[in-house]
Amino acid sequence: MAKIIVITSGKGGVGKTTTAASISMGLAQRGHRTVVIDFDVGLRNLDLIMGCERRVVYDFVHVINGEANLSQALIRDKRCDALYVLPASQTRDKEALTKEGVGKVLETLSQTYDYIVCDSPAGIEHGANMAMYYADDAIVVTNPEVSSVRDSDRMLGILASKSRRAENNEEPIREYLLLTRYVPERVQRGEMLSVEDVQEILSLELLGVIPESQAVLNASNSGIPVILDAESDAGQAYRDVVARYLGEDVPHRFLDTRKKGFLSRLLGS
Amino acid sequence: MDLLKYFRDSQPPKGSARVAKERLRILVERDRSGRNQNQPSYLPDLEREILAVIQKYVDVDPTDVIVHYEQEESQEILELNIILPEGASETGQVGGVP
Numbered sequence: 072m073a074k075i076i077v078i079t080s081g082k083g084g085v086g087k088t089t090t091a092a093s094i095s096m097g098l099a100q101r102g103h104r105t106v107v108i109d110f111d112v113g114l115r116n117l118d119l120i121m122g123c124e125r126r127v128v129y130d131f132v133h134v135i136n137g138e139a140n141l142s143q144a145l146i147r148d149k150r151c152d153a154l155y156v157l158p159a160s161q162t163r164d165k166e167a168l169t170k171e172g173v174g175k176v177l178e179t180l181s182q183t184y185d186y187i188v189c190d191s192p193a194g195i196e197h198g199a200n201m202a203m204y205y206a207d208d209a210i211v212v213t214n215p216e217v218s219s220v221r222d223s224d225r226m227l228g229i230l231a232s233k234s235r236r237a238e239n240n241e242e243p244i245r246e247y248l249l250l251t252r253y254v255p256e257r258v259q260r261g262e263m264l265s266v267e268d269v270q271e272i273l274s275l276e277l278l279g280v281i282p283e284s285q286a287v288l289n290a291s292n293s294g295i296p297v298i299l300d301a302e303s304d305a306g307q308a309y310r311d312v313v314a315r316y317l318g319e320d321v322p323h324r325f326l327d328t329r330k331k332g333f334l335s336r337l338l339g340s
Numbered sequence: 341m342d343l344l345k346y347f348r349d350s351q352p353p354k355g356s357a358r359v360a361k362e363r364l365r366i367l368v369e370r371d372r373s374g375r376n377q378n379q380p381s382y383l384p385d386l387e388r389e390i391l392a393v394i395q396k397y398v399d400v401d402p403t404d405v406i407v408h409y410e411q412e413e414s415q416e417i418l419e420l421n422i423i424l425p426e427g428a429s430e431t432g433q434v435g436g437v438p
Contacts, residue, residue: 217360224368228375261355268361272368 073181076188077206077244079230081222083193085214086251089287090309091190092120093298094210097313099154100298103185106145109159110202111192112168118158121148122294132160135172141179150299155184168201177205195229205235208245210278210316214252215264220272223248227273247278249312254283255328266326279312281305282325366406366423373408383409390420398424 078091088109095107108131109117118124123146129139134157141157148154157176160167180187191202203209209230213223230244231237237244250266257263270277281287286303290296298313300306304325311321387407394400404423409416 217364220364221367221371224371228372232375258357261357263355264357264360264364268357272361272364 073184073187075177075206076186076208076210077191077203078188078210078212079191079203079226080212081195081226082219085212085219087212088116088120088190089297090212090249091117091188092296093309094313095188096151096154096296097298097309098186099151102153104153105186105188106155106157106180106184107188107190108157109190110198112159112163112165112198115159115161117190118156119294120291121156123156127158130158130160132163132167134176165197168198173201174205200233203230203234206244210247210249212249212251213269215250215269220269224273246275248273248275249278251281252283253280255326259328278315279308280323280326281308370406383407394422400425
């Protein structure tokens with residue numbers, strides 16, 4: 072049985088797709104058979120971030136409607152054999168994702184894969200509900216900014232009440248906080264909510280902190296999940312996140328400002 | 341200038357993050373109590389009336405009155421949290437009216 076992970080947030084633009092791409096790549100690189108699914112019907116973007124947009128023939132909705140089978144729609148990643156992408160439909164109506172249809176696809180995938188990563192659309196509408204409904208674990212992507220934190224909290228309420236696990240009175244979804252676009256310098260100046268602040272408000276287990284990084288834009292420009300940029304801070308932070316998710320005890324990095332010497336501070340460099 | 345900045349940096353931070361945290365704390369608490377379906381149905385009315393009474397005396401913002409209901413095993417807790425504005429002034433002639 073596969074473990075189903077939803078990457079969610081409520082608010083848009085906080086880094087869900089970047090995170091889904093990197094975490095699925097990270098899991099696959101460690102040898103786990105992984106499939107990442109784009110639930111954003113109508114506004115698909117995961118294929119672009121994964122760099123497989125020109126290989127999309129069939130999509131998630133085709134499979135649900137029986138117009139294609141899974142093996143036709145799944146795109147094998149060229150960089151990692153253990154990773155497959157199931158793209159969203161660009162044209163269809165959001166309602167095309169039915170609870171039964173999604174459930175069937177996930178059940179079939181469950182038999183072959185170790186991890187199913189669901190990239191949720193923004194908002195708290197149908198697509199987001201479908202992405203989280205069958206989840207075992209949820210990674211709540213949050214920026215250190217008021218509207219993002221509030222939306223994350225609303226999403227936590229939905230995870231706790233509207234998921235399959237909640238409806239069946241099963242053990243609740245395991246929820247993790249992933250703080251992205253973090254700028255330690257601004258936190259130190261008191262201009263940005265700190266990790267501790269956000270954690271205190273949301274009371275969630277911290278899976279990791281991804282620093283604001285030029286590498287993220289570079290990666291999306293070229294269609295390469297940023298985790299593959301092993302030199303970059305964001306890439307390394309995502310590697311840590313994957314290790315931590317798999318139960319390894321990895322200390323948090325990139326939380327502090329780079330230490331400046333007395334002289335360089337004095338000279339303002 | 342940078343010399344000045346060096347000394348300024350060593351002072352405790354006072355930025356907007358502190359305000360953000362406080363606003364969020366209140367908001368999230370409010371959102372959460374709204375989600376709590378076990379709360380009694382009179383709570384919204386209670387909140388509105390309490391607010392009306394308080395506004396007669398002090399100029400408070402509607403969002404600064406929080407009624408929080410919690411049910412534990414053996415007890416129910418009704419918590420009322422009112423944030424008075426800094427330098428709260430009396431709005432009406434209440435109190436010292438001859």
